[in-house]
Amino acid sequence: MNPYYRQSLWLILLMAGACLGTQAINAEVPLGSPVQDNNLQAQLPSSSQQLQLRNVQVNADGFALQINGIPQMRTSRVANPDRIILDLQATEVSPYIHNSVVSINRYGVRQVRVAQFQKSPAIARLVFDLDTTSPINWQSSFDQARGLLVLRPIDLAVAVNTTNSLPLKALPVANNSLPTTIDGLSFNGYGQLVIQASRAIAYRSSLDLANNTYSLTIPATRISSQLRRPVLGANSPIEQIRLTQAGDAVVVSVKMVSGWQISDAGRTNPQAIALQLTSVGQVTASIPPNTRSQVQPNYGNVTSGRQLVVIDPGHGGPDVGATRNGIYEKDIVLAMSKQLGRILQQMGYSVMYTRTEDIDLDLEPRVQMAENARASAFVSVHVNSLDASSSQVNGVETYHAPNASLGKNLAELVHQQIIASTGANDRGVRSARFYVVTKTSMPAILVETGFITNPSEASRLVDSNYQGRMAAAIAQGIDQFLKSYRR
DSSP states (O other), X not given: OOSEEEEEEOOSOOOTTSSSOXXXXXXXXXXXXXXXXXXXXXXXXXXXXXXXXXXXXXXXXXXXXXXXXXXXXXXXXXXXXXXXXXXXXXXXXXXXXXXEEEEEXXXXXXXXXXXXXXXXXXXXXXXXXESOOOOOOEEEEEETTTTEEEEEESSHXXXXXXXXXXXXXXXXXXXXXXXXXXXXXXXXXXXXXXXXXXXXXXXXXXXXXXXXXXXXXXXXXXXXXXXXXXXXXXXXXXXXXEEEEETTEEEEEEEEOTTEEEEEOOOSOTTEEEEEEEEOOOOXXXXXXXXXXXXXXXXXXXXXXXXXXXXXXXXXXXXXXXXXXXXXXXXXXXXXXXXXXXXXXXXXXXXXESOSSSOOOOHHHHHHHHHHXXXXXXXXXXXXXXXXXXXXXXXXXXXXXXXXXXXXXXXXHHHHHHHHHXXXXXXXXXXXXXXXXXXXXXXXXXXXXXXXXXXXXXXXXXXXXXXXXXHHHHHHHHHHHHHHOOO
16 A cells, blocks of 8 residues: 555635535534534545554644554534534544643644544544634645654645744654654743653643642653753752653653642643642641552661661662663662662661662652661662753752751761762752651651763763762761761
């Protein structure tokens, strides 16, 4: 079959009364019983296989529907509000995009809503919410090699001028052969956390009230190797931001501190998702035991009577942490933590790791391990990052919980040893409300050992010799503290 099957598709954006009967234009028609107009039906050859709609994107040419075959399409026009309904016959909607909304604001279309309209026989429904009455003729083409059904305006000049979009020549042309990536997260000046992607994205959201965690599932995307993450300061209302690659989707989970909540701020850019942070006062919730991550503690030569140090390599599994040029925080901190544990054991301390392998582990089980073992100290090891515009920033930061005098003492001793041993830039000892340092009853610190976004520092962080120096310095600081403090 020729990979490019083309046929004129009279979808759409017609002036009132043009090619449609008066009844279809002037009457409100429920989505469950759409008006069909034979003049608008585009009959494409049906496929013998079960089709699946995996994603809907907008680019400089029009709309690209990621689908594994050529569906038969039926269209209808509904008025008040003005919209076009496109049904793809014998087509299932990927669960990741069912009930999703894709912001467009181009070609006279405000947004596209995607859903599984009918299961048997399967019908995928796309509803194009319109913002113009100008007539635009559309053409369909199918790229079999890439599995893309492309809907494009026949007259692009007219299509662009009917909206408030920039001229087409000023818009980047999407390369659909490359995966859509989640490129960064940042805070804007409106109290919002913004998730930025390389192309238009859809998403589904959910809220876990018990854990005050807002999660978004973004289908057909990958985590960029150049991912930019914001720095969460001591007074940040966000406790943790976690990105996970779940098959062909990226899951972004944002855990808020007590008294804050997060919600969808509405979309003006199809390549970005803005989340509004709002203070709601102190909130108390009964948090059920964590059942997702039942991980047995990893002990290293634990001997009764010795002081026990819990070492927590940050992130793990699909949660890669900070990343740059294919280097993952989870790998650096695991290697560094193992060296730290061996040195502490040689000093005569008992050691327990929250993880010794590349596994997915939530924050609560990490804390619970230390609590159950009645550890003398808790040390979480991390790597820092900023966005590309701040690649010159480098250095070490050491954190303790606010108003934790023993934690501050431990942080200061460890930090002094790191700066003296490695010569790294001193970015200071700070307090912050990180979960693992605020929820532990023993002295606890979190060490940001350097910035993976700084090329020079990144090259040191992946060097095993430098990792050994960092581990030895942390161990010296722990040793100084524990010799003066007995739990």
